[in-house]
Amino acid sequence: xxxxxxxxxxxxxxxxxxxxxxxxxxxxxxxxxxxxxxxxxxxxxxxxxxxxxxxxxxxxxxxxxxxxxxxxxxxxxxxxxxxxxxxxxxxxxxxxxxxxxxxxxxxxxxxxxxxxxxxxxxxxxxxxxxxxxxxxxxxxxxxxxxxxxxxxxxxxxxxxxxxxxxxxxxxxxxxxxxxxxxxxxxxxxxxxxxxxxxxxxxxxxxxxxxxxxxxxxxxxxxxxxxxxxxxxxxxxxxxxxxxxxxxxxxxxxxxxxxxxxxxxxxxxxxxxxxxxxxxxxxxxxxxxxxxxxxxxxxxxxxxxxxxxxxxxxxxxxxxxxxxxxxxxxxxxxxxxxxxxxxxxxxxxxxxxxxxxxxxxxxxxxxxxxxxxxxxxxxxxx
Amino acid sequence: xxxxxxxxxxxxxxxxxxxxxxxxxxxxxxxxxxxxxxxxxxxxxxxxxxxxxxxxxxxxxxxxxxxxxxxxxxxxxxxxxxxxxxxxxxxxxxxxxxxxxxxxxxxxxxxxxxxxxxxxxxxxxxxxxxxxxxxxxxxxxxxxxxxxxxxxxxxxxxxxxxxxxxxxxxxxxxxxxxxxxxxxxxxxxxxxxxxxxxxxxxxxxxxxxxxxxxxxxxxxxxxxxxxxxxxxxxxxxxxxxxxxxxxxxxxxxxxxxxxxxxxxxxxxxxxxxxxxxxxxxxxxxxxxxxxxxxxxxxxxxxxxxxxxxxxxxxxxxxxxxxxxxxxxxxxxxxxxxxxxxxxxxxxxxxxxxxxxxxx
Numbered sequence: 001x002x003x004x005x006x007x008x009x010x011x012x013x014x015x016x017x018x019x020x021x022x023x024x025x026x027x028x029x030x031x032x033x034x035x036x037x038x039x040x041x042x043x044x045x046x047x048x049x050x051x052x053x054x055x056x057x058x059x060x061x062x063x064x065x066x067x068x069x070x071x072x073x074x075x076x077x078x079x080x081x082x083x084x085x086x087x088x089x090x091x092x093x094x095x096x097x098x099x100x101x102x103x104x105x106x107x108x109x110x111x112x113x114x115x116x117x118x119x120x121x122x123x124x125x126x127x128x129x130x131x132x133x134x135x136x137x138x139x140x141x142x143x144x145x146x147x148x149x150x151x152x153x154x155x156x157x158x159x160x161x162x163x164x165x166x167x168x169x170x171x172x173x174x175x176x177x178x179x180x181x182x183x184x185x186x187x188x189x190x191x192x193x194x195x196x197x198x199x200x201x202x203x204x205x206x207x208x209x210x211x212x213x214x215x216x217x218x219x220x221x222x223x224x225x226x227x228x229x230x231x232x233x234x235x236x237x238x239x240x241x242x243x244x245x246x247x248x249x250x251x252x253x254x255x256x257x258x259x260x261x262x263x264x265x266x267x268x269x270x271x272x273x274x275x276x277x278x279x280x281x282x283x284x285x286x287x288x289x290x291x292x293x294x295x296x297x298x299x300x301x302x303x304x305x306x307x308x309x310x311x312x313x314x315x316x317x318x319x320x321x322x323x324x325x326x327x328x329x330x331x332x333x334x335x336x337x338x339x340x341x342x343x344x345x346x347x348x349x350x351x352x353x354x355x356x357x358x359x360x361x362x363x364x365x366x367x368x369x370x371x372x373x374x375x376x377x378x379x380x381x
Numbered sequence: 382x383x384x385x386x387x388x389x390x391x392x393x394x395x396x397x398x399x400x401x402x403x404x405x406x407x408x409x410x411x412x413x414x415x416x417x418x419x420x421x422x423x424x425x426x427x428x429x430x431x432x433x434x435x436x437x438x439x440x441x442x443x444x445x446x447x448x449x450x451x452x453x454x455x456x457x458x459x460x461x462x463x464x465x466x467x468x469x470x471x472x473x474x475x476x477x478x479x480x481x482x483x484x485x486x487x488x489x490x491x492x493x494x495x496x497x498x499x500x501x502x503x504x505x506x507x508x509x510x511x512x513x514x515x516x517x518x519x520x521x522x523x524x525x526x527x528x529x530x531x532x533x534x535x536x537x538x539x540x541x542x543x544x545x546x547x548x549x550x551x552x553x554x555x556x557x558x559x560x561x562x563x564x565x566x567x568x569x570x571x572x573x574x575x576x577x578x579x580x581x582x583x584x585x586x587x588x589x590x591x592x593x594x595x596x597x598x599x600x601x602x603x604x605x606x607x608x609x610x611x612x613x614x615x616x617x618x619x620x621x622x623x624x625x626x627x628x629x630x631x632x633x634x635x636x637x638x639x640x641x642x643x644x645x646x647x648x649x650x651x652x653x654x655x656x657x658x659x660x661x662x663x664x665x666x667x668x669x670x671x672x673x674x675x676x677x678x679x680x681x682x683x684x685x686x687x688x689x690x691x692x693x694x695x696x697x698x699x700x701x702x703x704x705x706x707x708x709x710x711x712x713x714x715x716x717x718x719x720x721x722x723x724x725x726x727x728x729x730x731x732x733x734x735x736x737x738x739x740x
Contacts, residue, residue: 085578110578222584223523224594226713250711257587257594261461262711264453265433279514282522307597311456 001091036176039132039166040139040156045125046177047153051075053178054107054123056130056137061094062330063159063171064129066187066365067180073098075178078123080137082110087326088277089289097368117143125152127177131329132158132166153177160329161254164236167191167331187331187365194334194357195240198341201349202242211245211269211344214314215271217255218271218325220283220303226258234274234328234336241340243270264311266350270343271314273303274325285322289372295323296373304378319343322379327374339375409685416692420470423699428467430703432711433457460597468596469702469716470695471604472661473671477694478611479654480668481675481687483737485622486643487552488629493668494654497541497555498562499534500665503658504589505566505573506533511585512577526588527600530659537562538651542644555647591662591717593702600660611653613692618642619683626681666721667694673732697724 034047053075055064059082065072073094084091084248095101105123108114115137120128128147130137137143139156147154155177157170168188175184213233217227229235230251238245246266247258275285278299283306286299300322309315321343327336338354353377362370429440435454443450443458448457476494483492494500506529509515515523517532541562545555570589574582615622621642624632629639654668674697675689698716701723705716 082578086580096488109576111575111582113575139420218580221580223526224592250709251713252709257592257713259432259461259706259711259713260594261457262432264457264461266711280515306455308460311453 034176035172036155036190038154038156038173039158039170042156044153044155046155050126050178052123052125052127054125054128055079056116056119056128057329058091059087059326059329060129060131060157062090062326062332063157063174064170064178065367067175067178067183068367069183070096070367072367073101073104076104076122077125078105078107080108080110080115081106085110087288089291090326093289093368093371112141115143117146121146121150128152129174129177130154130156131160133161157334159331161232162236163233163328163333164240167333169345171331172209183365188209190361190364191331191334195339197352198241198337201341201345201352203241203373205242205345205348208244209240210244212246212266213238213270213272213340213344214246214263214266214268214312215272215274215323217274217276219285220306221275221279223345224257224261225260225306225309227255228258229255229328237327237333237337238340241337241344243340243344260308264308264313267313268320269314269317269370270319270325271312272321272343273341274323274328275299285325287322287373287376288324288326291372293373293376296376297379300376300378318378322376322378324374332358335361335374343377354374393476394443406685406735409679409682413685413688413692415690416696420692420696420699423696423703424466424470427699427703427706428462430706431457431462432706459687460719464596464601465593465702465706466699467601468604468661469698471601471608472593472657472664473667473694473696473698473701474582474602474691475535475608475611475653475657475694476664476668476698477671477675477690477692478608478615478687479650479657480670480694481672481690482615482622482646482650483668484672485557485625485683486646488625489552489556490673491669492556493557493664493665493672494651494658495663495668496563497559497583497651498537499651499654500658500663501563501570502537502565503530503534503655504663505569506530506659507588507662508570508573508585509533512573512581513589514570527595531655533566534655534658535652537566537740538648541651542648545647546644551603552643572651586714588662589717590715591664591720592713592715593661593705594713595661604656604660607653607656608609608647608691611649614649615687616684618646619687622646622683622687623681627684660719664698664720667698669696670728672733677731677734690738693727697727 033046035043035045038044053060055076058079061072061083068075105119107116109118120143132139143156155173157173158166159170168191171184171187175181197261215228216225217229228247230247230253232254235245235248246268250258250262273285275287277288278284278286283303284299285303288295300320304310304315304320314320323336323339327333335354335358338352338357340354341349342354358374359370404674423515435457439450439454440458443454447455449461480493484490508527510526510529512607516529541555541559544550544558550558558706574585577585621632621637624635624637625642627637632639658664671690671694674693675686679685679689698720701716701720705714705719708714
């Protein structure tokens, strides 16, 4: 009686441990490499050889592509579906150059709830790179524990919550994890050099001359007006470019809706709408890869006809601009900072040219050609 | 509760009772007028408070001669403050009336547009438009979400009505069926949320939280006309509904066609609440709580109870609108979040105290 019981319980324990044992067997033996602290504050020991990478967000490709040279996809064994869903134009650009993109398995769609732990585990990555918050598995996802149990290092990076502070450490971290330290360093130098020019420019302007700015996130997409960002995220980039974000001291969280009356009363001097893809005939800013500038400008003009918007100072006076929304989650955000600066201080810093920066970024770091429209100016009234 | 009027008996007693009855009615009419006054005060507060410091004189000039104020003030008054303030009152009034009638005809204190599935169905219709871009062809973009929401809310009311007729459901069965619909539509909305992209998901979440920001003058006009018709039709049936509160058999003995009253009213008020939630999103609680407050204040006589539901709903909603603007200055907190918080004190003070007295 007693021995059979203990046998049964041993068996049960074995069965429970089975998945982990199997995983331990199938995952290649990870040799301990360098230990780093990731952007979620976790200590992670990196593998010394990485062939199979899992991306917790498809849009981590923006960062990964900076480091991977001519063949940005070859080590990606699986990713989340947000790139395809939220930035189909960039997807299509990569698809044209790398048709194999269609064969990379998805671990989910475009929200954390859809992540399949089983699918992710079955891809047997050597390394998983996740985003702190966002559209894929986050810090507390069951997947993190499963991977840790299976000996697959999980590295958290951040291009979204504090882009100003976290972009370069995240690139450095990815450089180490992917064994692309030289490429990471090159991008960090490029970014620092451009940011230093912006900082010097902003420092030369007295704070009293910093313009008030209103950024409308995904303008028109949700009906109504005035969905915006407070502290953090794009708000940080506005500040870095010498702008005063009118929502920074009003919103308690990162995003929220301002009262249209408040926006009118705050009298912003610059209005920036963000947008991404075209969806049906809904009002939205069409912008991003593969989008012609005429289409982008037309869609921006159409957004301004929403009721009441012409009472906003910046719109009445024609200081209207559109920006690619995905800069909010991308290491290319330095281009957005330069675009902001050129809008906040038109003609004042002619040597800061976001178009040239963008061209250099593509030429030096990316394997796909530049194209499309990432920022646009509205028509002057 | 009704106070029975003894029609037989000794003459002095009769005279006294009829005097008391008349005095009570006068008191109730005064009470209604009092709430109207409170609504006017709340609306004035709602209208005069906002993030921009506009003087009363400016507001008044913008109202009477809109051409003579700056365009900013014109927009603030005519496209922000006035529509929001009026929408709050109309939405509260419609949901209050719908809830009041539902509780009577279903003889259930838990009946409301929310608990009978109308709001959940509207949310599903809205979700189809927001997440999957599914809409009736030819509908202009800005009307796709409300029309979808209305279509599904009405369809859900028709299902409820159809099942109730077909199976001859007792009132408790109708309420249960309504709750079942709530669960079905919530599950369907969750399913859509699961496949939604993040921005669509956020749009949907904001929609379901309810917001007066979607107010415009066309919607205000549609809602005002619907409320007017709804109230007239409701008042024409107020005697029958009062009789129904005495019990189905008693009402039938007075010559009320209970079945017809029940089903006709259910369909009418479902349509009214469907229209309301399709314009502003799901706003629960008002439809549930206003009838209880109105009953505590005005009793069961539906000539007073029904207008009471309308007024109480409008008042609570107007106060909620003030709160949704005032809690974080400059920021719009979705009004659906605030309504319950604003309504609870009313509920505690009036309904809980009144039922405490009764026991």
